[in-house]
Amino acid sequence: MKIARIETFLVPPRWLFCRIETDDGVVGWGEPVVEGRAEVVRAAVDVLAEQLLGKDPLRIEDHWQVGTKGGFYRGGPVLSSAVAGLDQALWDIAGKTYGAPVHALLGGPVRERVRVYAWVGGDEPAELTDQIAAQVEAGFTAVKMNAAGATSPITTPAETAAVVARVAAAREVLGPDRDVAVDFHGRFTAAGARRALAELAPLHPLFVEEPVLPEHNHLLPGLVTASAVPLATGERLYSRGDFLPALTAGIAVAQPDLSHAGGISEVHRIAALADTFGAQLAPHCPLGPIALAASLQIAFATPNFLIQEQSRGIHYNKDADLLSYLADPEPFRFVAGHARRNDAPGLGITLDEAAVRAADRGGHAWRNPVWRHPDGSFAEW
Numbered sequence: 001m002k003i004a005r006i007e008t009f010l011v012p013p014r015w016l017f018c019r020i021e022t023d024d025g026v027v028g029w030g031e032p033v034v035e036g037r038a039e040v041v042r043a044a045v046d047v048l049a050e051q052l053l054g055k056d057p058l059r060i061e062d063h064w065q066v067g068t069k070g071g072f073y074r075g076g077p078v079l080s081s082a083v084a085g086l087d088q089a090l091w092d093i094a095g096k097t098y099g100a101p102v103h104a105l106l107g108g109p110v111r112e113r114v115r116v117y118a119w120v121g122g123d124e125p126a127e128l129t130d131q132i133a134a135q136v137e138a139g140f141t142a143v144k145m146n147a148a149g150a151t152s153p154i155t156t157p158a159e160t161a162a163v164v165a166r167v168a169a170a171r172e173v174l175g176p177d178r179d180v181a182v183d184f185h186g187r188f189t190a191a192g193a194r195r196a197l198a199e200l201a202p203l204h205p206l207f208v209e210e211p212v213l214p215e216h217n218h219l220l221p222g223l224v225t226a227s228a229v230p231l232a233t234g235e236r237l238y239s240r241g242d243f244l245p246a247l248t249a250g251i252a253v254a255q256p257d258l259s260h261a262g263g264i265s266e267v268h269r270i271a272a273l274a275d276t277f278g279a280q281l282a283p284h285c286p287l288g289p290i291a292l293a294a295s296l297q298i299a300f301a302t303p304n305f306l307i308q309e310q311s312r313g314i315h316y317n318k319d320a321d322l323l324s325y326l327a328d329p330e331p332f333r334f335v336a337g338h339a340r341r342n343d344a345p346g347l348g349i350t351l352d353e354a355a356v357r358a359a360d361r362g363g364h365a366w367r368n369p370v371w372r373h374p375d376g377s378f379a380e381w
């Protein structure tokens, strides 16, 4: 069996899919994307495809090695995401060839269902309590929200108080048996994060995510020491090597993205690395159905898995949502806030290929907003 064709599809709301077809007619799907840079990743996939055409699709590890290291210059979000999407598609082909779900090829399932959380509040959270109550009503046992919009470099008392008030309101709706996770989104400096974390600790958040920008991860040890709140990071880390300093710093939760951090192959290894630090895995996934399917395969096969992000109804999903390109939505029909185990071969989902091809004709040009502080200077989004 040889790889005969590799195609990409730029589809709303902000995704890129890839499709690998073999000369035997087996088709695998992947989601190689960096949000806001989808066209750049598409070009990277085209270049990496040169090395895959004509090769045996089942030699996944060798393709990962060549895709990741075969160019003298390597790493970073664009190349790692291109490799990630191709890797997902190759695992999909392997599962379909062997007649097994990917989690079986990774050593077999270690759980029967996977806890997922729902997003509330959008980019600048307000009016949260109704949204949280609706998610509780829908069966979710955990929600995540952004802590704040644009935040001053040294947070004001009002900014810190607003974050605490939001989480307190969430805790009141959720009660002591459900969880709220809080995403700082790299919008806080270490100084601001330290203040906010101290006041959030009594509200017992599941974790606080990206307490500082990834380029400031050398400051994580101080934050871990200063706060009882479990810290999470990883959506902007792309390899085992990137995760090692954060894990050494003592983060509680590693959040690799299946579409950014080298795909199923590398996230499986990041999970094992995290386990050696007693850290839990919570794959980042505000993305599309293929990225989520890949995440769930990892979740079922990973002992130190905590919880899975998913994008249904997320504020980014305009013009299309998680189920838009699926022939059958059943794999993502969550029951009591959990995804049920799916033993279908490969990634376990069936795409509506006609819908994907039609959407690609319109494409998209999604970009994240560029925010400014009141004085006109750049603000982290």
Ligand SMILES: [Mg+2]
Residues within 6 Å of the ligand: 183, 185, 209, 210, 235
């Ligand atoms: Mg995040």
